[in-house]
Amino acid sequence: MVGKREDAWKLGAGWNDTFLWYAKAVIALKSRPVTDRTSWRYLAAMHQFDRNLWIGLGIIDKKTKLPSASDMDVAWNQCQHSSFYFLPWHRGYLARFEEIIAATIVSLGGNAGWKLPYWNYLDSTNPNARKIPEAFLLKYLPDGTTRNPLEDVPRYGQKVLGPEPRLHIDDIDLSAMDEPDFTGSVSFGGSKTLFSNPDIGIRGQLENVPHGSVHVLVGGARPANPGDGYLSAFETAGLDPLFWLHHCNIDRLWAAWMIKPGVNMEAGKQWLDGPSNRAFAVPKADGSGLENYTARDTLNGGKFYPDYDDLHAGTGVAAVPAGGQAAVLVQGPATMTEPKVIGANGEKITLGDAPVETAVKIAPQAGKAMVTAMGPGAPEADSGKRTFLKLENIRGASSAGGLKAYVNAPAGSEKDLPQEYVAGSAALFGLGSASKVDGQHGGNGITLIFDISDLARRLVDQGNFDPSNIRVKIVSAHGGGSTNPITIERVSVLRE
Amino acid sequence: MMVAGVGLVASSMLGIHADLPSICVASEQLSLSAVVASSRFFIATNPTGTLALAWLTMLIAMMTPLLALPLSHVHASSLADRRLRASTGFLLGYFGVWLFAGYPLLAVAIALRLLAGNASAALMTACLLALIWSASPMQMAAQNRAHRLRRIGLFGLAADRDCLAFGATLGGWCLASSWPWMLVPLFVAHTHLAAMFGVAIILMAERLRGPGPLRWRFPVVLSIPTGWIRETVICRRSSGATGHV
Numbered sequence A: 001m002v003g004k005r006e007d008a009w010k011l012g013a014g015w016n017d018t019f020l021w022y023a024k025a026v027i028a029l030k031s032r033p034v035t036d037r038t039s040w041r042y043l044a045a046m047h048q049f050d051r052n053l054w055i056g057l058g059i060i061d062k063k064t065k066l067p068s069a070s071d072m073d074v075a076w077n078q079c080q081h082s083s084f085y086f087l088p089w090h091r092g093y094l095a096r097f098e099e100i101i102a103a104t105i106v107s108l109g110g111n112a113g114w115k116l117p118y119w120n121y122l123d124s125t126n127p128n129a130r131k132i133p134e135a136f137l138l139k140y141l142p143d144g145t146t147r148n149p150l151e152d153v154p155r156y157g158q159k160v161l162g163p164e165p166r167l168h169i170d171d172i173d174l175s176a177m178d179e180p181d182f183t184g185s186v187s188f189g190g191s192k193t194l195f196s197n198p199d200i201g202i203r204g205q206l207e208n209v210p211h212g213s214v215h216v217l218v219g220g221a222r223p224a225n226p227g228d229g230y231l232s233a234f235e236t237a238g239l240d241p242l243f244w245l246h247h248c249n250i251d252r253l254w255a256a257w258m259i260k261p262g263v264n265m266e267a268g269k270q271w272l273d274g275p276s277n278r279a280f281a282v283p284k285a286d287g288s289g290l291e292n293y294t295a296r297d298t299l300n301g302g303k304f305y306p307d308y309d310d311l312h313a314g315t316g317v318a319a320v321p322a323g324g325q326a327a328v329l330v331q332g333p334a335t336m337t338e339p340k341v342i343g344a345n346g347e348k349i350t351l352g353d354a355p356v357e358t359a360v361k362i363a364p365q366a367g368k369a370m371v372t373a374m375g376p377g378a379p380e381a382d383s384g385k386r387t388f389l390k391l392e393n394i395r396g397a398s399s400a401g402g403l404k405a406y407v408n409a410p411a412g413s414e415k416d417l418p419q420e421y422v423a424g425s426a427a428l429f430g431l432g433s434a435s436k437v438d439g440q441h442g443g444n445g446i447t448l449i450f451d452i453s454d455l456a457r458r459l460v461d462q463g464n465f466d467p468s469n470i471r472v473k474i475v476s477a478h479g480g481g482s483t484n485p486i487t488i489e490r491v492s493v494l495r496e
Numbered sequence B: 001m002m003v004a005g006v007g008l009v010a011s012s013m014l015g016i017h018a019d020l021p022s023i024c025v026a027s028e029q030l031s032l033s034a035v036v037a038s039s040r041f042f043i044a045t046n047p048t049g050t051l052a053l054a055w056l057t058m059l060i061a062m063m064t065p066l067l068a069l070p071l072s073h074v075h076a077s078s079l080a081d082r083r084l085r086a087s088t089g090f091l092l093g094y095f096g097v098w099l100f101a102g103y104p105l106l107a108v109a110i111a112l113r114l115l116a117g118n119a120s121a122a123l124m125t126a127c128l129l130a131l132i133w134s135a136s137p138m139q140m141a142a143q144n145r146a147h148r149l150r151r152i153g154l155f156g157l158a159a160d161r162d163c164l165a166f167g168a169t170l171g172g173w174c175l176a177s178s179w180p181w182m183l184v185p186l187f188v189a190h191t192h193l194a195a196m197f198g199v200a201i202i203l204m205a206e207r208l209r210g211p212g213p214l215r216w217r218f219p220v221v222l223s224i225p226t227g228w229i230r231e232t233v234i235c236r237r238s239s240g241a242t243g244h245v
């Protein structure tokens, strides 16, 4: 191992060496046939593949020869989302991608040791942080004639990251970093699942924001943008060279979270050595075969453990003061007790262009206890308990979009719902893929959990909280609109 | 485990694997009336209660391991003091569908037995049928739908209805996905328990393979051995050696 992964914005403006060689390598990978395990398209299909979609987008044509069935069964369609495998699977995927790019650069006459840069969009000390690095926006390579493959992909969204009100996606932040547990229905890393999460899977907070948001904010989604870009869907995300820099930062946020004092890392066998029903696989760096890996290989000491130049800038994790104690990683029982459902709405929701309001009823005793716990004079142990709003099995046909939920917003504010009543917002990255019944993800859509502890406390203080009638307003914008709406099986309230 | 054990023992009471009554052997060709007559005879000589109980215990023994994830959905979706009631509703729906499916399945088994001529030919045919079904996109479609989650209400009769409906829907798709395999143990006489156990493992492996696009594929049962090999490679590799697929 030589060198470390660095901040993309610190490599120098425009065409620095790292990006120029990356661009040359991408051109080389793109020229390889899809049957080549080190080709651009093979690597993207490992995330998710849909033949008809790829033909429609001109990525392949009807006659394109695909890899053998056994290759596709083992290596393609692997992306792990809404699962505690999200971070380790992507880490191995990034590491091998980086090796393949580095080897290609050497074969093109460049230096050894190329490292994948990360897009540190939440670094508040860098005024450029939220901008897409320049090399990804230039039309040509420095020679002025070769088309720049880092730019030559459909992107319909933002060039500078920020909120997207037309999709109801709020600004990105680092709140996920405050989750103390790696695994769980409310967690940093996602819920415990099998490979590809066919049954019960809940997005980890990091996977929701900033991960999912950045995908859709940059890729763009209808109706806010003229199209859904490659970054907005599982099946095309890996075809955008920026995907790898985005995921590199997500991976670095995981590495940074690990050095936070008191976090509870997953240490179960199902996570370390799983999944039991299908193994993770990557091509060998020279493409001569495939190779399995597990989450264990992505941890310290493992073959896919990454090395970053910095884990503090843009991660919200404070640097250890000189002479201070390094954080000790705790691997024990979860900090938070698994929250239990205490209330739910009465029926499945169908959501088109117009906002939908649904009434959530909390079981009488639990509601009373909750209000008491939030009032003055409540026992210390109870007042710290967290409350959540859960949107279960959000399904829809459009590849992406966004959604936002409000609690007890005042009547008559439909046009301009006040931000202070927001329970949470989410980019619906991979919605179509996760909702497809006959696909790897089992058609159970996306399940989101928003922390509404502070909001609920404020509402109780204002006397605007009747546990038997909590009004949840949901707004959404997505490609399907009212003719092809989103459905939400259930809206529920959970409490620790 | 207890439930499964009791089920295994009780299900051996289901004597369809023994030679069918002579009326079957006599009929050279399959006709609807022969199937009906044989089924009637079979039911008449085996008390319905016993038959249903044996069928049900066999189902409980074989299917319970498949229900872990859906049951945890029911559990996690219900109020703490209603969890038992919710799970009961779900199981009633699930096994209710299977219980009613017993009669048509029995008729299919008897028809197969008549067609095949003898028990071992019937067994071979059932296995072949099950293998083809396992490889088919139709099975995949049913299997995919058996992973689908739906809302579970929290309060009153609506919650009970949701649990029953979730159980019944899941039971229906499970049935659609695995019916030929359920015929197999019926034609095995001496190693009935082993056959049931084997089929239960196959069904588990099919569920664990997870959902996927519809196409013809290698039946899971034939890929179980490769799966085991892969598993051992992973175990060995995590203790040092390098791994290959």
Ligand SMILES: [Cu+2]
Pocket (backbone or CB within 6 Å): A211, A215, A237, A247
């Ligand atoms: Cu991603």
